[in-house]
Amino acid sequence: MIRLEDITFFESVTTCWTDKEKLEQYSHDETEDIKSIPAVVILPETAEEVSKILRYCNAHRIPVTPAGAMTGLSGGAIPITGGVLLSTVRMNRIIEVDVNNHQVITEPGVITQVLQEKVAEYGLFYPPDPASKGSCFIGGNVSENSGGPKAVKYGVTKDYVLNLEVVLPNGEIIWTGANVLKNATGYNLTQLIVGSEGTLAIVTKIVLRLIPHPTRDLLMLVPFRKMQDAAEAVAAIFKAGITPSGMEFMERDALIWTQEYLGSSDIMVADDHEAHLLIEVDGFDEQVLMGEMERIMDVLSAFDIDEPLLADSQAQKDKLWKLRRSVGEAVKSNSVYKEEDTVVPRYFLPELLYHVKTIGNKYGFKSVCYGHAGDGNLHVNIIKGNLTDRQWREELPVAIKELFTEVVKLGGTLSGEHGIGLVQKNYMPIAFPEITINLMRQIKQVFDPENILNPGKIF
Amino acid sequence: MIRLEDITFFESVTTCWTDKEKLEQYSHDETEDIKSIPAVVILPETAEEVSKILRYCNAHRIPVTPAGAMTGLSGGAIPITGGVLLSTVRMNRIIEVDVNNHQVITEPGVITQVLQEKVAEYGLFYPPDPASKGSCFIGGNVSENSGGPKAVKYGVTKDYVLNLEVVLPNGEIIWTGANVLKNATGYNLTQLIVGSEGTLAIVTKIVLRLIPHPTRDLLMLVPFRKMQDAAEAVAAIFKAGITPSGMEFMERDALIWTQEYLGSSDIMVADDHEAHLLIEVDGFDEQVLMGEMERIMDVLSAFDIDEPLLADSQAQKDKLWKLRRSVGEAVKSNSVYKEEDTVVPRYFLPELLYHVKTIGNKYGFKSVCYGHAGDGNLHVNIIKGNLTDRQWREELPVAIKELFTEVVKLGGTLSGEHGIGLVQKNYMPIAFPEITINLMRQIKQVFDPENILNPGKIF
Numbered sequence: 020m021i022r023l024e025d026i027t028f029f030e031s032v033t034t035c036w037t038d039k040e041k042l043e044q045y046s047h048d049e050t051e052d053i054k055s056i057p058a059v060v061i062l063p064e065t066a067e068e069v070s071k072i073l074r075y076c077n078a079h080r081i082p083v084t085p086a087g088a089m090t091g092l093s094g095g096a097i098p099i100t101g102g103v104l105l106s107t108v109r110m111n112r113i114i115e116v117d118v119n120n121h122q123v124i125t126e127p128g129v130i131t132q133v134l135q136e137k138v139a140e141y142g143l144f145y146p147p148d149p150a151s152k153g154s155c156f157i158g159g160n161v162s163e164n165s166g167g168p169k170a171v172k173y174g175v176t177k178d179y180v181l182n183l184e185v186v187l188p189n190g191e192i193i194w195t196g197a198n199v200l201k202n203a204t205g206y207n208l209t210q211l212i213v214g215s216e217g218t219l220a221i222v223t224k225i226v227l228r229l230i231p232h233p234t235r236d237l238l239m240l241v242p243f244r245k246m247q248d249a250a251e252a253v254a255a256i257f258k259a260g261i262t263p264s265g266m267e268f269m270e271r272d273a274l275i276w277t278q279e280y281l282g283s284s285d286i287m288v289a290d291d292h293e294a295h296l297l298i299e300v301d302g303f304d305e306q307v308l309m310g311e312m313e314r315i316m317d318v319l320s321a322f323d324i325d326e327p328l329l330a331d332s333q334a335q336k337d338k339l340w341k342l343r344r345s346v347g348e349a350v351k352s353n354s355v356y357k358e359e360d361t362v363v364p365r366y367f368l369p370e371l372l373y374h375v376k377t378i379g380n381k382y383g384f385k386s387v388c389y390g391h392a393g394d395g396n397l398h399v400n401i402i403k404g405n406l407t408d409r410q411w412r413e414e415l416p417v418a419i420k421e422l423f424t425e426v427v428k429l430g431g432t433l434s435g436e437h438g439i440g441l442v443q444k445n446y447m448p449i450a451f452p453e454i455t456i457n458l459m460r461q462i463k464q465v466f467d468p469e470n471i472l473n474p475g476k477i478f
Numbered sequence: 479m480i481r482l483e484d485i486t487f488f489e490s491v492t493t494c495w496t497d498k499e500k501l502e503q504y505s506h507d508e509t510e511d512i513k514s515i516p517a518v519v520i521l522p523e524t525a526e527e528v529s530k531i532l533r534y535c536n537a538h539r540i541p542v543t544p545a546g547a548m549t550g551l552s553g554g555a556i557p558i559t560g561g562v563l564l565s566t567v568r569m570n571r572i573i574e575v576d577v578n579n580h581q582v583i584t585e586p587g588v589i590t591q592v593l594q595e596k597v598a599e600y601g602l603f604y605p606p607d608p609a610s611k612g613s614c615f616i617g618g619n620v621s622e623n624s625g626g627p628k629a630v631k632y633g634v635t636k637d638y639v640l641n642l643e644v645v646l647p648n649g650e651i652i653w654t655g656a657n658v659l660k661n662a663t664g665y666n667l668t669q670l671i672v673g674s675e676g677t678l679a680i681v682t683k684i685v686l687r688l689i690p691h692p693t694r695d696l697l698m699l700v701p702f703r704k705m706q707d708a709a710e711a712v713a714a715i716f717k718a719g720i721t722p723s724g725m726e727f728m729e730r731d732a733l734i735w736t737q738e739y740l741g742s743s744d745i746m747v748a749d750d751h752e753a754h755l756l757i758e759v760d761g762f763d764e765q766v767l768m769g770e771m772e773r774i775m776d777v778l779s780a781f782d783i784d785e786p787l788l789a790d791s792q793a794q795k796d797k798l799w800k801l802r803r804s805v806g807e808a809v810k811s812n813s814v815y816k817e818e819d820t821v822v823p824r825y826f827l828p829e830l831l832y833h834v835k836t837i838g839n840k841y842g843f844k845s846v847c848y849g850h851a852g853d854g855n856l857h858v859n860i861i862k863g864n865l866t867d868r869q870w871r872e873e874l875p876v877a878i879k880e881l882f883t884e885v886v887k888l889g890g891t892l893s894g895e896h897g898i899g900l901v902q903k904n905y906m907p908i909a910f911p912e913i914t915i916n917l918m919r920q921i922k923q924v925f926d927p928e929n930i931l932n933p934g935k936i937f
Contacts, residue, residue, distance in 0.1 A: 119713055119825035142719060164662045175660050177669070178637065193914045197891035199821045200853045201634050203623045203673055204891045204898060204909055205936055206918045210636070210669035214662055231719040254578055260601060260690040260762075303719075307763055362658045366578035394659045432656035432663045439663060450663055455652045459665045461924040465917060477664055 021058040021081060021102060028075055029061050033068045034109070036060040045086065045104045049151070050094040050442055051357055057084065057104035064109045066184060066192050066223035073221065073471075074190030076103060082474050083188075085217035087127060087159030090151040092347075092358060093440030095163065095216045099475050107158050110223065113137050121229045122181065122198060127158020127222050144232035146173035149436070150344040158222050164214030166436035168343070171393030172264040172301075173230075175436065177213045184224035185212055188467040198226050211462070216438050217473040219466040236264065236301035237308045238336045239315075242292040242325040246270065249294040250369040252322050253392045256298070257365065259318050261311050265299030266393030268368075273346045273389040280349035285338060292325060296392065297343055346389045347398070355403035355411075356387075359419060360443075363431030365395035374425040375399050382418040383410070396435035416445070423449045439477045447478065480517040480540060480561060487534055488520050492527045493568070495519040504563045507548040507555045508610070509901055510816055514556050516543065516563035523568045525643060525651050525682035532680065532930075533649030535562060541933050542647075544676035546586060546618030549610040551806075551817060552899030554622065554675045558934050566617050569682065572596050580688045581640065581657060586617020586681050603691035605632035608895070609803040617681050623673030625895035627802070630852030631723040631760075632689075634895065636672045643683035644671055647926040657685050670921070675897050676932040678925040695723065695760035696767045697795045698774075701751040701784040705729065708753040709828040711781050712851045715757070716824065718777050720770050724758030725852030727827075732805045732848040739808035744797060751784060755851065756802055805848045806857070814862035814870075815846075818878060819902075820885050821894030824854035833884040834858050841877040842869070855894035875904070882908045898936045906937065 029035045036042070037059050046054045063069045076083050082102035089096050098104045111128035118141045125134055132152040135145050146169040149155055159165070161183070166175040182196045195208040212219055243249035253266060269277075271293050278284055300311045316327070330336040350356055363371045372388065375397070379386050384406060390398040399422070403411055423433055423446050432450050433443055447456055460478055463470075488494045495501070496518050505513045522528045535542050541561035548555050557563045570587035577600045584593055591611040594604050605628040608614055618624070620642070625634040641655045654667040671678055702708035712725060728736075730752050737743055759770045775786070789795040809815055822830050831847065834856075838845050843865060849857040858881070862870055882892055882905050891909050892902055906915055919937055922929075 117823070117825075119717065120823040121716060122823065164660075164666075166660045166662075170660060174637075177666070178633075187913075187917075191913050193911065193917075195914075197821070197886070197909070198823050198889035199855075199891055199894065200824070201623075201625045201629060201821055201850070201855050201894035202891055203625075203819070203893040203895050205906065205915070206678075206921055207623075207636070207669050207673055208914070208917065210666050214666055219665075231716075231721060257580060257690075258578065262690060304763075304766055304769075307766055310763075360662070362656070362660055364576070364579040364581065364657050365659070366576075391660070396658075396660050427656070430657035432658055432661055434662040435658065435660035436662050447664065450656070452652065454646075454650050455654075455667070456664070458646075458652075458667065458924060462665055462921060465920040465924060 025079065025081065026059055029059060029072065032071045033064060034062045045089065045106065046098070048089040048091040048094060048096045050092055050097065052355065053094055053097055053441065055097050055099045056101065057098040058101050060104045060106055062106050062109045066186055069105070069186045069221050069223055070190040070192055072105065073186055073188055076471050077188050077190065077469050080469055080471060083471055084473050085221050087156035088154050090155040091159060091163060091438065091440060093434065093438040094442045095438050095440030095476055097441055099441060105221065107156060114224065116141055118143070123227050123229060125157055125225050125227070127156060127161070127225060129157050131155050131157050131160055138229055139232055142232050143229040145179060145227060145229055147176045147179060150347055157225060161213055161222055161225055162215065162217050163438040164436065166391060166394065166396065168265045168267055168391060170391060171266050172262050177210060179227045180209055180213050180225060181228050182226035183209055183212050183222050185220035185222050187220050188469065188472050200228060216440060216476055218463055218476055219472065233301040234303050235305050235308055236299055237312050238297070238299045238330040238339055239312060239327050240286065240339055241296045241298060241319060241327040242289065243294045243296065244291050244323045244325065246293040246372060247369050248322040249296050250372050250392065252296060252319055253368055254366040255318050256315055259314055261314055263298050263393060264301040265297060267297040267343050267390070268392035268397065269295045269297065269343065269346060269389040270387055272387045276353050276387065277342055277346045277349040280352055281342065281345055289325060297339060350387055350400045357401045357415065359399040359401070359422065360434040360437040361399055361422070361426050361431060362394065362396040362435030363426055363429040365393060367429040368392055368395055368397065370429060371397055371426065374422060378418050378422050382414055384415065384418065394435060395431065420446065420449065441476055444477055484538065484540065485518055488518060488531060491530045492523060493521040504545065504548065504565065505557070507550040507553060509551055509553040509556070511814065512553055512556055512900065514558045515560065516557035517560050519563045519565055521565050521568045525645055528645045528680050528682055529649040529651055531564065532645055532647055535930050536647050536649065536928050539928055539930060542930050543932050544680050546615035547589070547613050549614040550618060550622060550897065550899060552893065552897040553901045554897050554899030554935055556900055558900060564680065566615060573683065575600055577602070582686050582688060584616055584684050584686070586615060586620070586684060588616050590614050590616050590619055597688055598691055601691050602688040604638065604686060604688055606635045606638060609806055616684060620672055620681055620684055621674065621676050622897040623895065625850060625853065625855065627724045627726055627850060629850060630725050631721050636669060638686045639668055639672050639684060640687050641685040642668055642671055642681050644679035644681050646679050647928065647931050659687060675899055675935055677922055677935055678931065692760040693762050694764050694767055695758055696771050697756070697758045697789040697798055698771065698786050699745065699798055700755045700757060700778060700786040701748065702753045702755065703750050703782045703784065705752040705831060706828050707781040708755050709831050709851065711755060711778055712827055713825040714777050715774055718773055720773055722757050722852060723760040724756060726756040726802050726849070727851035727856065728754045728756065728802065728805060728848045729846055731846045735812050735846065736801055736805045736808040739811055740801065740804055748784060756798060809846055809859045816860045816874065818858040818860065818881065819893040819896040820858055820881070820890060821853065821855040822885055822888040822890030824852060826888040827851055827854055827856065829888060830856055830885065833881060837877050837880050841873055843874065843877065853894060854890065879905065879908065900935055903936055
């Protein structure tokens, strides 16, 4: 419970919002259909302000839910216990692009695409960009260990985070590591914070490594007559020794629904197109990339494909990527749905698809699948469609458990890039035995003994 | 204290050695001049055997020091509390090269080079290879988060570890993650174990990701007339947008001493050569690599260099790399020394070198520097030479503290790839405030409440 004097204290530190409209706005992220109203939204501008707020909340056992742009897909930023919603929206400065060291120091409230564009001005590249790159925050990306389409070649957020300034629940401000490419100095607290979904500390500064920005890319959309072929082709391309910079899978309905959603009809989806792969290669030499695309075509010729579309202009590339990036929103606009973020070793993608469809048939649900096939990361959107509320409430979780059980058998796990947050936490025992979850709980207790930080998430 | 009945129990589980010669052999690693005899050396073959031993030792509070090939440079594998030395030398099977998924599952006691050569048979590449790759174990690499010359392009050990089977001090066997390229499922226990120097758990299986093996490389040795120029050229090459696969720095004496040590005189070190850079580019296209080397030469033309040597045969490449890999041994054979594993953001390498030499002059010690310049990782070998034992014992630690203080000011830290282990732990407060070290200590306690696992290391 938050008292009036608490609000008075928060207001003495920094900007606070308590009006209904704002509280409503901060009551949900992009996760399906869940809301919880915070008592107050606090918008600190500095680590020192965050420190004062956390020290106070820790002393008074007031729950604090850290939030970025609230674009998350696992409910991590929903203030389910009420209390304080701490938004990083005003910590939005890019502090330094360190061109000499190929690093950038940024605050967490910077939009990922803004950060990308800023460092690109210096010929530098920050690769991880979730579909929501135009609205999500880099701080949220760090908290969820976000991926995106480039991860297949360049890795995910964790592969770029060198060092973090964080505020611990007791108000202490520390750096987790150093601004170096190699570090063998004590436990890797940096990587412990990355992906911890705001449950251990609040990130207030981020040091990212950067790489030279590729100057060329080629993009190709390939229609497959059999969905399983598309899934199998993925590992075949990598086995041929090529590492594409994008390798995206879209099931038939994903493409059709998204074109409808965007009011576009550029891509002819023939009756016998079950799925598409969107394949990108990038680098610094057009000749080399043409050679790679040719080798990819050689691999694909063993599968039952229709004519590929090789994008012949930047506008066409942008259009294809926009299509891919909008699938999530398109599905969302189409039906009540539940999204799973399954991930398996990439060669097992066909088996994963098989299980998705088989379990769907068994329980009577339809699914639309798409995602980062090169990483074995398949977003499974389960559509409510004609299912009754009872089926949706009672049977779906059973079906999902069955799916995750198969995923884990394949060496995979619950989430590739969306996090566990609120909506996946009941499935954690499928991925980890109690002993392991308990280790995580105890680590949580080391950082946050009063359990004030994002309580009720992950575990 | 270990009792006879303890030995009897260990012998009932697996192979044990108690003879003086073996205990002596396992009393030290490759760290300068430190020994401590264990009471018993235990050589389990399976995770189950490790589990039985740890459970027993945990119940009886017997200290266990895990050890691989004992090639470490920070004393991490020295059994300073006596007790059990648990060697992974018999856990030496490569369990599966998963060509379809570009992964390998291995036990910890496999020699890194053996693992590299095995996966190379399938056209796959495991890049991290410390100078000791012909003798060190992959398990030790995981425990120390080892780097090596390829790290500059390909990253360090942590960037390849997907999943670990570990035995906790209480005997529980768990997997830390999943065999996937992307993972946002709970805290990253995998990355917490990597680099934890055997203080949290004993690694019994390792899942590594692999990449396509480059098919071409070019190697060039460049003499610089000014050491500072060599250091400055490093960042300049990266700023030009090139990412070499090797970028090694060797001070004049490093090259001269190593040639003497190897009985070779292939490289003419002129009187005015203060330092050399060994620069490698690799990839799949000879033309592209030639272009990269030309661009590197363009960058270097701004510095005061002598004629570069471009290796014209595999034999010459091997010879140059052997030279570089042998510097450590050569220095060791030349004098009593103490090695520091400093690391800074790469652009600050010239400043780091300046501080090394300035502090050396102040305290009267000579140093030989070499290392992975592209990562800002400089191995500083401090030579005892004419220093008295008292100076060595009392003044050197003061000088090293001064050096590390400058390193940390530059955004760097104590160890890039050797770990903290025993010999660097007194310097930890320079890198981290007490609050942070205390977080690490508490994490240690979560995993190892009885403090049986590699006690006295890191903290």
